[in-house]
Amino acid sequence: MKKRYLQQKIxxxxxxxxxxxxxxxVLGIIIFLIVKGVRAINLNFIxxxxxxxxxxxxxxxxxxxxxxxxxxxxxFALPIGIFAAIYINEYAGKSKITRIIRLxxxxxxxxxxxxxxxxxxxxxxxxxxxxxxxxxxxxTLALMILPVIITSTEEALKxxxxxxxxxxxALGATKWQTIYKVVLPQALPGIITGSVIGxxxxxxxxxxxxxxxxxxxxxxxxxxxxxxAMALPYHLYVLATQVTNPPxxxxxxxxxxxxxxxxxxxxxxxxxxxxxxxxxxELS
Amino acid sequence: xxxxxxxxxxxxxxxxxxxxxxxxxxxxxxxxxxxxxxSIKFFSGYPIFDFLTGxxxxxxxxxxxxxxxxxxxSTLITVGAIIIALPLGVGAAIYIGxxxxxxxxxxxxxxxxxxxxxxxxxxGFIGIQLIVPLIKRAFGLPxxxxxxxxxxxxxxxxxxxxISISEDAINAVxxxxxxxxxALGATKWETTYKVVVPAAKSGIVASIMLGLGRIVGETxxxxxxxxxxxxxxxxxLQPVRTITATIAAEMGETVRGGLHFSSLFAIxxxxxxxxxxxxxxxxxxxxxxxxx
Numbered sequence: 001m002k003k004r005y006l007q008q009k010i011x012x013x014x015x016x017x018x019x020x021x022x023x024x025x026v027l028g029i030i031i032f033l034i035v036k037g038v039r040a041i042n043l044n045f046i047x048x049x050x051x052x053x054x055x056x057x058x059x060x061x062x063x064x065x066x067x068x069x070x071x072x073x074x075x076f077a078l079p080i081g082i083f084a085a086i087y088i089n090e091y092a093g094k095s096k097i098t099r100i101i102r103l104x105x106x107x108x109x110x111x112x113x114x115x116x117x118x119x120x121x122x123x124x125x126x127x128x129x130x131x132x133x134x135x136x137x138x139x140t141l142a143l144m145i146l147p148v149i150i151t152s153t154e155e156a157l158k159x160x161x162x163x164x165x166x167x168x169x170a171l172g173a174t175k176w177q178t179i180y181k182v183v184l185p186q187a188l189p190g191i192i193t194g195s196v197i198g199x200x201x202x203x204x205x206x207x208x209x210x211x212x213x214x215x216x217x218x219x220x221x222x223x224x225x226x227x228x229a230m231a232l233p234y235h236l237y238v239l240a241t242q243v244t245n246p247p248x249x250x251x252x253x254x255x256x257x258x259x260x261x262x263x264x265x266x267x268x269x270x271x272x273x274x275x276x277x278x279x280x281x282e283l284s
Numbered sequence: 285x286x287x288x289x290x291x292x293x294x295x296x297x298x299x300x301x302x303x304x305x306x307x308x309x310x311x312x313x314x315x316x317x318x319x320x321x322x323s324i325k326f327f328s329g330y331p332i333f334d335f336l337t338g339x340x341x342x343x344x345x346x347x348x349x350x351x352x353x354x355x356x357x358s359t360l361i362t363v364g365a366i367i368i369a370l371p372l373g374v375g376a377a378i379y380i381g382x383x384x385x386x387x388x389x390x391x392x393x394x395x396x397x398x399x400x401x402x403x404x405x406x407x408g409f410i411g412i413q414l415i416v417p418l419i420k421r422a423f424g425l426p427x428x429x430x431x432x433x434x435x436x437x438x439x440x441x442x443x444x445x446x447i448s449i450s451e452d453a454i455n456a457v458x459x460x461x462x463x464x465x466x467a468l469g470a471t472k473w474e475t476t477y478k479v480v481v482p483a484a485k486s487g488i489v490a491s492i493m494l495g496l497g498r499i500v501g502e503t504x505x506x507x508x509x510x511x512x513x514x515x516x517x518x519x520x521l522q523p524v525r526t527i528t529a530t531i532a533a534e535m536g537e538t539v540r541g542g543l544h545f546s547s548l549f550a551i552x553x554x555x556x557x558x559x560x561x562x563x564x565x566x567x568x569x570x571x572x573x574x575x576x
Contacts, residue, residue, distance in 0.1 A: 087305025
């Protein structure tokens, strides 16, 4: 009997150890980045241009480029994603095509990011002749985050009670009017959550932008959507692997800014989601 | 008249929404067509047999496009990562799902979610800065950029997927099972590993498959920490080169439309097929949880 409880203790200890290793890794990364990166952060670093082969100065063009890409990505991904989810949840029903759509969404989210990069290069950059540009990069990233937007919008639409739809239809509204004026407003918080998480993911991706938009360095800032742009994740990659002896502060500072940007969006997304859940609990 | 116009409008809207609805099918198909088209171009200039069985990848100096060294690199790193991630991930999932008090669970989950949002280039950077020097010193190697470094970093990147889906599966096991087992005199641990874990098996397998998909497709981290040497090796303490890293590293330097250029689409197609199969299997197992 005693032996069995001793066994239980040992295995519980091991399980706790596994959990602690994971937690230590996450906290370790974040603490290291903050402690080492914070030293580099100042106004000149955030708002300045890279100087002396990226060894001095700031990372402003990279931050701005990433912001451009986030905006471009969401402009393309959001409307298509919302309409796709509307089709799946409101129109398609349980047909064979819904099954195929679902399967392709799952598979799309499993396609490696570097394959999206290859496709973006082949299709947007070369075939459609957008060149290496913000346009091509945004479209590539938009395709990549589409599954996130579709899935979260679909969840949000599903959570809207059918009584609302029936009430609206009974008042003589058409199906589209019902969706547009009744269902979508109710589903909005869920849609926003998905978009915010999607943008955060797009901001951190490197492989899809290397061949579609990212510039190693650039004189001045991009002037149109057909220009290349620098981007934070690519800049970090370049600093960490291509520049000889970059100052430690620049490296950790860039990594910290990138992590902050990505986490900022995911935290906002989580907050909206949690608040929405609490509200629903109050209602029911 | 007005209702006729309305009908037409509705028709247009419905069509438009349908077109958006099938976007995922369209994108996936177009990606596949692009990869296949460029691969065919490659195989018309380079025999497919030599590609599949070639043991050397040296596209610029000797124009050898052998898949095996890259496949070996990807396999070595993936196997290593799964060996690390499997016990850690399933262990943590059991702890979070079965043992942790509610408050602990609610704090642990966001921490693990944070790990999922950290960009791969940041994980790669941490690998270069902290893990690579550690490996170099621990094993007395000339350089620390090795398959092992890649396996360690990728293991952690796959953990959020493995933990969250395994934990869902463990939570989905009906409480009755646990009560029945405890009532028969089993200890809590015996209940966990003889009743709960076997019942959650399909979910755990699915989580590992999805984690595997993430590991195989990961690019930036392996590009940064594994040393990028396309040779067939059988030790985790050697530098290797994966399929993903090869595409990312060489695409920038190739001549557009040349043999080397299209060869990267061919290995992209191989990667696409591998991840497609992995996700397909994972989906099968997830389907089984839903039926439970």
